Every structure is written in C-alpha cells, then in structure tokens.
Amino acid sequence: MLASWQVFLTGAVLGVSIAAPPGPVNAAAAYQVTKSWLAGWMTMLGATTADGVFFILTYLGLTALIASGEARDILFVVGGALMLYLSYSTLRKAKHVPGKGPVRTGKYPYFLGLTMGLTNPFQLAWWIAVGVGMISTFGLSIVAGFFAGILVWTLFFSGLLRAGVSRYRTAYPVLAYASGAILLGFAVWFLYAAISSLA
Numbered sequence: 001m002l003a004s005w006q007v008f009l010t011g012a013v014l015g016v017s018i019a020a021p022p023g024p025v026n027a028a029a030a031y032q033v034t035k036s037w038l039a040g041w042m043t044m045l046g047a048t049t050a051d052g053v054f055f056i057l058t059y060l061g062l063t064a065l066i067a068s069g070e071a072r073d074i075l076f077v078v079g080g081a082l083m084l085y086l087s088y089s090t091l092r093k094a095k096h097v098p099g100k101g102p103v104r105t106g107k108y109p110y111f112l113g114l115t116m117g118l119t120n121p122f123q124l125a126w127w128i129a130v131g132v133g134m135i136s137t138f139g140l141s142i143v144a145g146f147f148a149g150i151l152v153w154t155l156f157f158s159g160l161l162r163a164g165v166s167r168y169r170t171a172y173p174v175l176a177y178a179s180g181a182i183l184l185g186f187a188v189w190f191l192y193a194a195i196s197s198l199a
Contacts, residue, residue: 007138011145012152014134018051018126019044019153025116025123029154030161031180032109037162039109044154046113051150053118054127055143058135073197078119080191087187091180121193 020026025047033040117123134142 004141007141008145008148011134011138011142011147012149014130014142015146015149015151016153017130018123019048019150020157023122024120025113026157027178028112028116029158030178032112033158033161037158040158040161041154042109043113043116044158046110046115047117047120047123048147048150048154049110049114050117050120050123052147054124054131055135055146058127058131059140073194076121076194076197077191080187080189080194082116082119082187084184084187084191087180087184091177091184 025044029040029043032043134146
C-alpha cells in the first residue's frame with residue numbers, strides 16, 4: 001500500500017500528464033495570455049473544471065458511455081467546429097499586437113476553457129485510457145494530488161508564457177499564428193474523425 005504522500009505525488013504526476021501535453025487548450029491559453037496572464041490562466045482553469053466533470057463521470061462509470069456510438073461522433077463534430085472557429089478568430093487577430101491600446105482579456109476565457117475541455121476528444125480519451133485505471137486503483141484518495149498537479153502546471157505554464165510575451169512582444173504574431181495553426185490542425189483532425197466514423 002502506498003503512503004498518503006506517495007499517492008499525492010502519483011496524482012500530481014498524472015495531473016501534469018493530462019495538462020502539459022500540447023493540445024487545443026494550451027494553444028488557446030497561449031493566445032489568451034498575450035492579452036493578460038489572468039486570461040490565459042482562466043482558460044486553463046476552465047479546462048481543469050472540465051477534468052473535474054470527467055473525474056466525477058469516470059468515478060460513476062459513465063465516461064465509457066460518452067465515448068461510444070453517436071455520443072462520440074457528436075463530441076468530435078462539436079469539438080472540431082469549436083476548434084475551427086477558435087482557429088479563425090486567433091489567426092484573424094494575429095496581426096493586432098497587444099499593448100497598443102487598451103488591454104482586454106477577451107470574453108469569458110474561463111468558459112472558453114471549460115467548453116474546450118468538455119468537447120475535447122483527447123481529454124476524454126485520456127480519461128478512458130488512464131483515468132479509469134487511476135480511479136479504480138486509488139479511488140478518491142488521488143483527488144488532491146491530481147488536481148494539485150494540474151493547477152501547478154496551469155500556473156507555471158501561463159506565467160512562463162506571459163513572461164515571454166512581456167519580454168519579447170515582437171514574437172507575439174509568431175505565437176498567435178502558431179496557436180491558430182495548432183487549433184486548425186485539431187479542428188481538421190476532429191472533423192475528419194467524425195466523417196470517417198460515418199463512412
């Protein structure tokens with residue numbers, strides 16, 4: 001049996017494993033953080049809330065039902081459409097460097113992250129592949145470490161990005177275009193997966 005501190009550390013590592021890999025949420029947060037640190041962090045906090053929802057669903061044994069049949073196809077279509085819109089919005093604003101005029105954090109970055117998290121097939125796939133085993137092994141004892149790991153990552157990542165934007169503001173268009181391209185790639189992938197399943 002693992003000691004409580006070992007369970008906590010295991011949870012923290014697993015939390016980072018879902019939050020750190022490059023993906024649509026990190027790409028959106030990278031763009032939002034060019035407006036303000038808070039906007040970037042709130043985007044990631046919204047996605048963390050989505051993980052909380054998936055944690056509960058997985059604990060109740062409902063995640064597998066969402067990932068099968070028509071529910072899975074709908075998830076890919078909604079996720080792909082959302083990523084497509086975000087990609088267009090990001091690329092359209094890439095030339096407008098923040099700092100020239102009033103700073104705006106964008107509309108509701110928390111709900112942006114929450115929506116992306118709930119409609120992100122990769123996030124759901126993590127819960128099916130890893131989350132089910134994590135909860136069946138540790139139960140609720142893993143909660144504190146798991147979400148501590150995610151929160152530490154969100155603070156570190158948004159702070160690191162913000163420091164880079166503040167120091168190298170001329171690099172903003174590169175970051176914005178890269179974020180938009182990543183979101184576009186995920187949009188195409190999600191929509192292709194949905195169309196392929198119908199063929």
